[in-house]
Amino acid sequence: MTAALRFDPIRLPEKCEQLRKEVRAFLAEEIAAGTFDPHKPNREDTDAPEFSRRVGAKGWLGMTWPKKYGGQERSFLERYVVTEEMRVANAPTRRFFVADRQSGPVLIKYAPEHIKMEILPRICRGEICFAIGMSEPNSGSDLFAAKTRATKTDGGYLVNGTKIWTSSAHIADYMIAIFRTSQPTKENRRHGLTQFLVKMKQPGIQVNPIGQITGQYEFNEVVFTDFFVPDDHVLGEVDGAWKQATSELAYERSGPERFLETYYVLTELVRAVGPNPDTRSAEGIGRLVAQLHTMRRMSVSVAGMLEAGKEPVVEASIVKDIGTVWEQQLPHRVRDLAAFVEETATNRETLERQLDFAIKTAPKLTIQGGTTEVLRGIIARGLGLR
């Protein structure tokens, strides 16, 4: 048989359930204290520094990392539970999420020891925010077309060029970016890119916010002009970033954040229809819940395989493909059903406000983190088609 897709029915271990209770209790306290409103996904407080610190103090940042870097050496499945609960509660995670999911693990793998000792514990304490500098105006899906140059100079590199769509760059303390250090070769057009740790808020970097169709400001243009990066901020192999950039994808692509971004409209719909729904509403809700449940089972399954040291690259891509298409359609399906909600439903306004925001959010979901088309290409490769 060609396609050996595996989705073992992995269950979260008991200690995850204990942790889940702790996270729920913590979030309930934060909500009670007015840190954030779980019914408002479109908040303006993308920058919630105190909340980040309190999450860090709980030991929920860098959970899987070595203790010497401030981590907890807990399992990937425990981290999974924390991520889920934060998402579902609409907690303001933007400030720490990228560092926790992606940047920290990259540093652990490729940064020199003194940098790890300096930065990782601060991520764990929720003190610093990271951004990812991959895309450029003429290089999105085709990452290897990136042109922003890092030219060797005394003790480091000088960077010139522009990154774009950089989420959180306006609040970030650091960026992990790829820059061109030499030209691609005939044999390998992926050659010549290097990963760097960039300290933001320095001379030579200008961050220009870009508005989004939701009305929010989350991503940015970042312009580098003779910006200096010291030698010890090179991450991994010079000219070899392509190997590094492709290896971490399974972690990035299959997490609960890949199907829960518009989840809140489903909860609100259930609230609006009340305990005795008509047949149409019941069927609509039933289908959405069945799809959600299935995706979550797939996602937990991939998390379990990662925990066990396997590399489910195709499975992870499938979860992101199905998950992002689902979260994109969800607000529209909820809108279909909400047409029949009674005028008297007490949460009608909340539901309408949420739908308004979710429908505006939806178009990005199948673009950020790699487009649907690119993912399907990866799946096709896994199936032996290319």
Added chain:
Amino acid sequence: MAESDNIVVETAEKIFADLADPQEINNDKNSWQGPLWQALSEAGLPLSWVPDDLGGSGASLADGFALLNAAGRFAVAVPLAETMLAGWLLAQAKIASPEGEMTVLPASPKDRITLDADGSLSGRARGVPFAKAAKHFAVLAHGKDGVSIALVDAAKARVEAGLNVGYDHSDTVTLDKVQPVTLKAAPKGFDQTTMMLMGGVARSLQIAGALESMLDISVRYSNERVAFEKKISKFQAVQHNLARLAGESAAALAAATSAADAIANATSFDDEVYLEAASAKIRCAEAAEKGGAIAHQVHGAIGFTLEHILHRYSLRALAWRDDFGSESHWAVELGKLVANRGADELWPLVASR
């Protein structure tokens, strides 16, 4: 397809490979059933879910579910799942299973069989898979004292033959004051919904298996078929269709195996098991529709012929959607359950395991 490390599944796969090769079955319409059924029976597979002391081979629920998934991969068209379900149902009331083909009734949540005061059974059950082939029926009946489980001699019932979308027997069975061979009370809490959920999960595993095979033969075909001087697998549009088929196949497999695992480890059919089982049937049925369409698209006209084996998987997967409650039925029921528990209990339910 996952490599099996399971002796029940290994045995079954060997039998299927020897006696139920889809191409041979497709060419030879009739004479393969006898030898296949005999080999399965000799290996004790149809009574997998019946304990030793009730005449079965006493395999675990988990092994039986894995066997059904394998049967789906071969699109096996003998009453294996049906006999397994019948044996399982009888065993709930400690009724011993006879030899030979069996099926269960009712096979739809809408139909009811009633138990009269004189101990006889009456009622009509539609869409009963393989009733024509069955020697016995395992019946769930409602009487004034609650739910009973009965073993019925098929010869005493009226069976009108029908065919489902997949060309398999799906018959209407009428019981008119039929005296059962054996009748016992169902265990506490066991009801028709339990039976429908169990049947639905069995079908989900079969659908998932059929989709795995559809993905497999579609990928293979795309690597052989040449158009515009290229293998069609090199066209991006075809690749993306196959990626989506892989997604549907994966979703079906994940939903079905998760539900099977939930039932195999459950002590009762609580809300969480209900979520798993109902979701599996809903999601697998959706996958059968979407995935089957892609498999046919990739195969072009050849896949639409009776000679090609694709329809053995695609039509059967579509037909299996209807048994033990369609996806619409379960979606309504699951939706009601969710609404009834209330909005704030939805996520705890989804995140329950």
